[in-house]
Amino acid sequence: MKIALLAKKKVGLVDGSCKRESVAEGLRSQWDRCNALVLSWILNTVSQDLSAGIVFASNAAMVWADLKERFNKVDGSRIYYLHREIVTHTQNLSSISVYFSRLKLLWDDFDALVPFNSCECEIARENSSILAQQRLFQMLMGLNDSYTMVRSQILLMKPLPTINQAYNMLVQEEGQRQHSVNSVQVQNEPTALYTSSYSQSHNQYKKKFNGICDFCHIKGHKKENCYRLIGYSPDFKFTKKGGINVKQSANSATAENGAEAVMQSEAKQAPTFTAEQYQQILNLLGKDPVVKGAAHMAGSLQWRDEEDW
Incomplete structure (x- = not known):
């Protein structure tokens, strides 16, 4: 709000440096118009609950002083909350730009509540350098583990880079990774299309x-x-x-083929003898020659006209 008033050259209407009594009689109507304009800006800026209490106000400086007295106070709980948010803030699924913007907003809010010494002496510059170094470490601590290599490179640099320089290095690394991922996807697309087209054509051939x-x-x-x-x-x-x-x-079919193969195998493996060789074997065993066509009978034998033994 104060920045907008500075841009419009209307800060004097709220800080009390430009009062109605100090303006000439011929310019007081213009002062009233500028005062009403600043009041409308304030009403449109604050919440509805606060606007109900200042809607009937006629002096922008009085409204500004009332709001400043109620809300422009350094609260320990607010400072603690901001400090905790800064320390625990991590990247997670956010991009580098979103992560850094959120962290920068927390730093600015913390500086508004706890203003740093603006002295131009050597000690103040050293303290400012130490604060910038601590914030660089805070930003690097919140990064994902995938940026471990880049984090190590930044910490090994002498002297340490500024926060903006480190942010630029991280953004470049993120851009290279995104480019690599896109290249891999583009390379895999022709293979996937070829596989799909081959499968479709093969299935179509089988159907036709x-x-x-x-x-x-x-x-x-x-x-x-x-x-x-x-x-x-x-x-x-x-x-x-x-x-x-x-x-x-x-x-x-498999069984028939298997049976034929077994029969053929057995036929090949069965020994064969000539009639003379067979007769010699029987003579060696002391047996009478077997008459061709003799029948082999199984069971008990009974002789006719003879009693049982």
Whole structure:
């Protein structure tokens, strides 16, 4: 409010330096108009609860003095709150600019309540340098852990940079990271588009193919993709089609092929002898030659016209 009054050259109407009695008779009407203008600014600035108490006031200087007496006081609880907000303020999900702007606002509010010594002596300049260094550390402490490398680079600089210089370095680092993320996303987009287009074209090809397999004579696939020829994968899901269980058919075909393979294997492994070799073996064992076509009978034997033993 005070800055706006300074810009309009109306501060004298609120600080008491420009009173109505000190103005010439011919200029008092202009003074009244300027006083009403300042009063309207004050009414539009304060809250509705406060405006109800000053709406009937006629002197801007009196209203200003009343507000200053009620609210322009250094409160210990307010200073404590601001100091706690400054110490605990962190970046979290905010950008560097938003984080620094919020911290700068807290510093300005704290300086308004606890004004720093404005002396131009050497000691005052040293104290001002120490305060700026402490605030630089506060800003670096609130950064996310992803800025640890940049924080270390700033702290290793001699002399230490100012707050604005450190802020500029952090903004540049943030911009480079954002550029890197965007570059990676742009590089990944063609791959994703190619994969999607290939999958769509492959599925479309599978849907459009209506040929008949030359091996199993089943519609819907080619010979080089026939599972009966190349074998079924472990995760293949069998379905029924035309009342025939494909899984059972596949199992039957597998069983038949397996039985044939076993029979062929046994036939290959069975020893073969000539008639002379077989007769020699029987002579060695002391057996009579076996007549071809003899039947092997199982069970108990009974002789005709003989009693049981």
